[in-house]
Structures are given as structure tokens and as C-alpha cells.
Amino acid sequence: MAKLLVLTLLGLGLKLFRDYQSSYETRLHAFREVKPVELPNCNLVKGIETGSEDLELLPNGLVFISSGLKYPGIKCFEPTKPGKILLMDLNEEDPTVLELKIIGNTFDLSSFNPHGISTFIDEDNTVYLLVVNHPDLKTTIELFKFQEEKSLLHLKTIRHNLLPNLNDIVAVGPEHFYGTNDHYFINPYLRSWELYLGLAWSYVVYYSPNEVKVVEDGFDFANGINISPDGKYIYIAETMGSKIHVYEKHANWSLTLLKSMVFNTLVDNMSVDPVTGDLWVGCHPDGMRILFYDEKNPPASEVLRIQNILTEEPKVTLVYADNGTVLQGSTVASHYEGKILIGTVFHKALYCEL
Numbered sequence: 018m019a020k021l022l023v024l025t026l027l028g029l030g031l032k033l034f035r036d037y038q039s040s041y042e043t044r045l046h047a048f049r050e051v052k053p054v055e056l057p058n059c060n061l062v063k064g065i066e067t068g069s070e071d072l073e074l075l076p077n078g079l080v081f082i083s084s085g086l087k088y089p090g091i092k093c094f095e096p097t098k099p100g101k102i103l104l105m106d107l108n109e110e111d112p113t114v115l116e117l118k119i120i121g122n123t124f125d126l127s128s129f130n131p132h133g134i135s136t137f138i139d140e141d142n143t144v145y146l147l148v149v150n151h152p153d154l155k156t157t158i159e160l161f162k163f164q165e166e167k168s169l170l171h172l173k174t175i176r177h178n179l180l181p182n183l184n185d186i187v188a189v190g191p192e193h194f195y196g197t198n199d200h201y202f203i204n205p206y207l208r209s210w211e212l213y214l215g216l217a218w219s220y221v222v223y224y225s226p227n228e229v230k231v232v233e234d235g236f237d238f239a240n241g242i243n244i245s246p247d248g249k250y251i252y253i254a255e256t257m258g259s260k261i262h263v264y265e266k267h268a269n270w271s272l273t274l275l276k277s278m279v280f281n282t283l284v285d286n287m288s289v290d291p292v293t294g295d296l297w298v299g300c301h302p303d304g305m306r307i308l309f310y311d312e313k314n315p316p317a318s319e320v321l322r323i324q325n326i327l328t329e330e331p332k333v334t335l336v337y338a339d340n341g342t343v344l345q346g347s348t349v350a351s352h353y354e355g356k357i358l359i360g361t362v363f364h365k366a367l368y369c370e371l
């Protein structure tokens with residue numbers, strides 16, 4: 018009898034395990050094939066070999082790129098070198114990247130590990146760059162002022178106990194932002210279980226010097242966050258949920274969910290076209306390959322364009338897809354005057370005509 022009970026419990030355990038295994042694989046789109054969608058005149062950007070996780074395009078065609086992310090469980094080609102912020106000018110015929118010099122060093126550059134970045138331009142056209150940093154796997158936000166002589170002046174470091182594990186931010190002022198907390202730096206075991214079971218512990222925080230609050234929670238890995246050109250709507254990419262959520266932003270900074278769109282790919286991050294309001298989304302069609310790196314079977318890349326997201330019938334187009342032969346693990350894309358720049362978690366960056 019006792020034996021039978023043990024066997025039954027064991028069987029039950031195995032069944033639970035298999036159910037979780039299959040739901041995990043479904044959530045990760047583990048076995049999805051990627052059919053290539055090519056674009057004309059694509060070139061890999063010279064000087065980017067260790068990731069271009071974050072791109073932030075200014076209306077004048079200058080783009081900030083964070084490179085060299087060290088993220089637990091994700092591949093990094095230069096694990097011992099600090100990360101950097103690069104600048105590219107998309108107005109040039111054959112744009113190259115320049116590493117921005119950081120001055121006014123009030124933080125430790127040797128442990129600089131830049132992740133999400135965002136810019137804010139004030140009335141006098143001063144450009145502030147906010148960078149999520151993970152020194153020693155902790156989270157800080159570094160605030161910089163962009164200087165004409167192509168350097169970044171470090172102004173301050175922001176820390177808060179409601180910002181333990183930031184992924185991405187979107188600035189609504191030089192020291193005001195919304196950020197996604199994905200938990201992935203706190204504890205690798207917790208992280209694995211959270212990912213595996215889909216516990217949806219991730220949340221979104223509003224930060225200002227006077228008020229810090231959680232504005233939304235229960236995400237299955239909240240990742241990219243961005244804002245509509247008129248500043249009225251916030252977009253959040255829920256990576257493991259394969260969803261993009263549209264929120265209305267209120268005067269008191271709270272958010273109300275308007276709609277959620279579901280995709281058959283893991284949406285990482287999105288940029289918003291300042292002219293048309295279109296979303297350009299970097300996606301991971303096969304989540305297993307991004308989490309378990311194998312150079313013989315590298316992670317694929319996909320870019321979606323979403324037009325008219327606020328209307329009843331948004332138009333979604335698969336603009337680019339590659340099985341990892343050219344570009345591995347796309348995170349985001351930015352559109353500028355008929356061309357797109359596609360960034361990746363740890364690989365290269367690709368610049369194509371549309």
C-alpha cells in the first residue's frame with residue numbers, strides 16, 4: 018500500500034513536471050522555425066561585436082547604443098571588460114560608431130554594466146541620458162548630460178529599494194522615469210524557477226525624486242518600456258507572456274490598461290517612431306536558444322513593425338527575420354529616414370534599407 022502511494026505520488030510529480038515542462042516550452046516558443054525575411058542593403062555595423070542591447074535614437078539621427086551587457090544566464094563575448102556607450106550618426110553615408118568618453122567620474126567605470134537607456138531633451142535642448150547600470154549585479158541609474166564635444170558628463174547615481182533589478186526605463190524628465198523590474202539579478206535560482214513556472218513577479222515602477230511607486234505588477238518578465246510621441250500612452254513588452262500592453266498615463270502617473278496584443282514570438286523591446294508613432298519591436302522567436310547559447314545553433318532574430326497601435330485594428334508586419342546566421346538575438350530596432358538599425362543582446366548590430 019505504502020509502495021503504491023509512493024509510486025502514485027511519483028507519477029503525479031512526473032506528470033506535473035511534464036506539464037510544466039511543456040508549458041515552459043510553449044511559453045518560450047521552443048520549437049518554432051524561423052522563415053527568413055530579408056531586407057535590401059544590410060550591413061553589420063563596424064565596431065559592434067559584443068552587443069547593442071539598447072538603442073536610443075534622437076530626432077536628429079544621432080543614436081546612443083549600450084554595449085557589453087553582462088546579464089546572468091545570457092551569453093557575453095567579453096565578460097571581463099566593462100560595458101560602454103557608443104554613438105552613431107545615421108545622417109552619415111556609411112555610419113561608424115564612436116565610444117563616448119565619460120567624464121566627471123563619480124561612479125566606478127571598471128564595473129560599468131549598461132543595460133536599458135533612455136534620453137530626455139529639455140526646453141533648452143539639453144540632452145540627458147539615463148542608463149540602467151548593473152555594477153556587481155546590483156542596479157543603479159546613472160544620469161548623464163550629453164556634451165557637444167561627444168562626451169557624457171556624469172551628474173548623479175540614483176538607487177532605490179523599489180528598483181532592485183531594473184531592465185529598461187523610459188524617461189519622462191531628467192530625473193523622472195518608469196522602469197521595468199525583472200528580478201533577474203537578485204538570485205539565479207529564484208530566477209530560474211520564476212522563468213520556468215511563469216510566476217509573473219515582475220513589475221513596473223514610477224520614479225521621481227519626491228515619489229516612487231509600483232504602478233503595475235504581475236508581469237511574466239516585463240522588459241522593454243516606451244512612450245507614445247504625445248506622451249499620453251506607455252507601452253510595455255512582457256517578454257515571456259509574448260505580449261505588448263498599451264496603457265493610458267494619468268496626471269498622477271498611474272497607468273490604466275487599454276489593450277494587450279499577443280504575438281507568437283518573445284517580444285523584447287520596442288522603439289517608437291517620433292514621426293509616425295509606429296512601434297519597431299525586436300523579438301526572440303526561439304527563447305530556448307537565447308537562454309541556452311550554442312554557437313552551432315544560435316538564437317534567431319525577428320523585427321516587427323506595429324502601425325496604428327491605438328486603433329481597433331493595428332497592422333503588424335514582420336519586417337525582418339533571420340535564423341541567427343547573420344544576426345543573433347535581436348532586441349530592438351529603430352527607424353530613421355527609410356533605414357533601420359537592429360540591435361542585439363550580445364551580438365552585432367545590423368543596418369538595412371527598408
Ligand SMILES: *[C@@H]1O[C@H](CO)[C@@H](O)[C@H](O)[C@H]1NC(C)=O
Binds near residue numbers: 133136186243348
Ligand atoms: C529599448 O528600446 C529603447 C528605444 O530604442 C531604448 O531606449 C532602450 O534602451 C531599450 N532597452 C532595452 C532594455 O532593451
Ligand SMILES: *[C@@H]1O[C@H](CO)[C@@H](O)[C@H](O)[C@H]1NC(C)=O
Binds near residue numbers: 267268269270271
Ligand atoms: C490617478 O488618476 C486616475 C485618473 O484620474 C484615477 O482613476 C486614479 O484613481 C488616480 N490614482 C491615484 C492613486 O490617485
Ligand SMILES: *[C@@H]1O[C@H](CO)[C@@H](O)[C@H](O)[C@H]1NC(C)=O
Binds near residue numbers: 313314315340341
Ligand atoms: C539558416 O538559414 C541559412 C540560409 O537560409 C541556412 O544556410 C542555414 O543552414 C540555416 N541555419 C540554421 C541553424 O537553421
